[in-house]
Amino acid sequence: xxxxxxxxxxxxxxxxxxxxxxxxAEGFRVHALSFEYGQRHAIELVLARRxxxxxxxxxxxxxxxxxxxxxxxLVGDQLAVPRGREIDESIPVTYVPARNILFLSHALALxxxxxxRDIFIGVNALDYSGYPDCRPEFxxxxxxxxxxxxxxxxxxxxxxIRAPLVKMTKAEIIQRGVELGVDYAMTSSxxxxxxxxxxxxxCDSCVLRARGFEGAGTPxxxxxxxx
Amino acid sequence: xxxxxxxxxxxxxxxxxxxxxxxxAEGFRVHALSFEYGQRHAIELVLARRxxxxxxxxxxxxxxxxxxxxxxxLVGDQLAVPRGREIDESIPVTYVPARNILFLSHALALxxxxxxRDIFIGVNALDYSGYPDCRPEFxxxxxxxxxxxxxxxxxxxxxxIRAPLVKMTKAEIIQRGVELGVDYAMTSSxxxxxxxxxxxxxCDSCVLRARGFEGAGTPxxxxxxxx
Numbered sequence: 001x002x003x004x005x006x007x008x009x010x011x012x013x014x015x016x017x018x019x020x021x022x023x024x025a026e027g028f029r030v031h032a033l034s035f036e037y038g039q040r041h042a043i044e045l046v047l048a049r050r051x052x053x054x055x056x057x058x059x060x061x062x063x064x065x066x067x068x069x070x071x072x073x074l075v076g077d078q079l080a081v082p083r084g085r086e087i088d089e090s091i092p093v094t095y096v097p098a099r100n101i102l103f104l105s106h107a108l109a110l111x112x113x114x115x116x117r118d119i120f121i122g123v124n125a126l127d128y129s130g131y132p133d134c135r136p137e138f139x140x141x142x143x144x145x146x147x148x149x150x151x152x153x154x155x156x157x158x159x160x161i162r163a164p165l166v167k168m169t170k171a172e173i174i175q176r177g178v179e180l181g182v183d184y185a186m187t188s189s190x191x192x193x194x195x196x197x198x199x200x201x202x203c204d205s206c207v208l209r210a211r212g213f214e215g216a217g218t219p220x221x222x223x224x225x226x227x
Numbered sequence: 228x229x230x231x232x233x234x235x236x237x238x239x240x241x242x243x244x245x246x247x248x249x250x251x252a253e254g255f256r257v258h259a260l261s262f263e264y265g266q267r268h269a270i271e272l273v274l275a276r277r278x279x280x281x282x283x284x285x286x287x288x289x290x291x292x293x294x295x296x297x298x299x300x301l302v303g304d305q306l307a308v309p310r311g312r313e314i315d316e317s318i319p320v321t322y323v324p325a326r327n328i329l330f331l332s333h334a335l336a337l338x339x340x341x342x343x344r345d346i347f348i349g350v351n352a353l354d355y356s357g358y359p360d361c362r363p364e365f366x367x368x369x370x371x372x373x374x375x376x377x378x379x380x381x382x383x384x385x386x387x388i389r390a391p392l393v394k395m396t397k398a399e400i401i402q403r404g405v406e407l408g409v410d411y412a413m414t415s416s417x418x419x420x421x422x423x424x425x426x427x428x429x430c431d432s433c434v435l436r437a438r439g440f441e442g443a444g445t446p447x448x449x450x451x452x453x454x
Contacts, residue, residue, distance in 0.1 A: 062292045062295065063290075063292060065289045065290060068289065068333060068336040068337055068340060097335070097336045097338075097339035097340055097377070097378070098332060098335040098336040098339060098373075098376070098377060099336075100376065101332045101335055101336075101372070101373065101376050101377070102332045102333065102335075102336060105325060105328045105329045105332040106295060106329065108324070108325040108328055108329075109295040109324045109325040109326075109328075109329060110295055111324075112324035112325060113295060113324055132375065132376055132377060132378060132380065132381045133376040133377070135375065135376075137375050138372065138375040138376040141368070141371050141372040141375045141376070142372050142376065144368050144371075144372070145328070145365065145368040145369050145371070145372040146325075146328065148359065148362065148364050148365040148368045149325070149327065149328050149359055149360040149362075149365040149368070149369065150324070150325060150328070150359060150360070151324075151359060153359065154359045
């Protein structure tokens with residue numbers, strides 16, 4: 001039997017790299033999909049390419065038109081990335097309009113082209129930092145929409161949206177990744193790293209990552225690397 | 228009160244141009260959105276720009292990565308556009324994977340950037356030529372997904388997907404457009420026009436257009452132009 005393909009949204013961050021390892025552990029042939037959209041943390045794309053190559057996954061990088069993403073701190077230089085702010089349930093200024101909707105829509109197109117029926121996305125809801133497009137109810141609605149709007153769905157073989165991390169804490173994600181042999185020194189989580197990939201240590205994403213490694217009881221190899 | 232904005236998906240074809248006229252007649256300030264994705268009928272983009280300018284709409288053209296669209300007759304030269312085939316309920320080879328999903332997802336991002344709450348799309352179900360992503364149940368599911376996944380939805384002001392043509396015949400669409408002063412000589416429907424924009428007269432889309440003008444009891448000014 002031919003190995004089933006899965007599309008994995010790969011940012012190069014801790015969550016998506018762990019998700020890719022989970023998809024491979026389930027036996028899928030992984031086609032990773034990354035996006036270039038003028039994000040500040042473009043080092044992620046370099047890391048994504050490197051880690052996809054290392055684990056033997058196919059990899060496509062799609063360029064999104066940055067003109068669509070006005071008014072967010074993650075794109076361009078108009079807003080500062082907040083540092084040290086309280087992480088709560090409110091929607092942060094790092095929110096990018098319809099980002100996961102766009103990412104998943106591209107993944108649907110690629111899935112149909114590559115005859116894949118599984119799309120993996122590394123969102124998690126427990127410490128999801130306020131993004132509405134990371135919630136399980138959103139993912140369920142997206143899957144339902146795709147089933148109705150695509151040839152595969154009409155033909156009774158709809159695409160499934162798989163979010164294996166959705167109910168895991170950051171610590172649990174890291175523990176699972178370590179079990180699967182993920183090299184976290186190859187991942188980046190920071191919203192605003194320097195040119196060498198050194199994390200700022202202060203943005204939401206760095207803070208969540210540090211708490212995660214603390215909770216997992218293991219040191220962060222990325223932090224060790226820059227010590 | 229400031230004029231409310233609407234995003235209108237504009238291909239330059241008969242349906243989308245009529246839809247834009249309907250949005251303007253409802254009082255919206257229209258921001259038209261077109262896509263360049265390596266389609267053969269690229270003349271559409273020229274016409275879309277021309278007609279948007281004529282009616283005073285803002286216009287954004289977004290480039291989609293053609294690598295996502297393998298294996299369809301509308302992109303590249305690998306498959307021939309079928310001519311004279313029977314139009315039935317089956318899915319034609321001109322189907323592009325997840326096309327309307329991608330188009331609408333980009334429209335969501337633009338809507339959020341431009342503070343618009345209405346997205347107009349010119350699909351119609353009665354003679355919809357077999358595309359699953361033109362059906363009302365798909366559009367309803369897309370709207371629901373967007374309400375759950377976007378900041379605007381979470382804040383109680385969700386984006387609405389408006390498909391004013393969805394239950395109209397081609398003849399009714401043309402009649403409505405003529406009432407609103409649409410210049411159909413500026414529109415293109417053909418999947419495979421020549422370099423000057425002359426329609427082939429034989430593809431699904433040309434056949435549906437010809438039937439529509441016949442039913443509306445008015446000549447097609449595009450056909451007259453090339454006679």
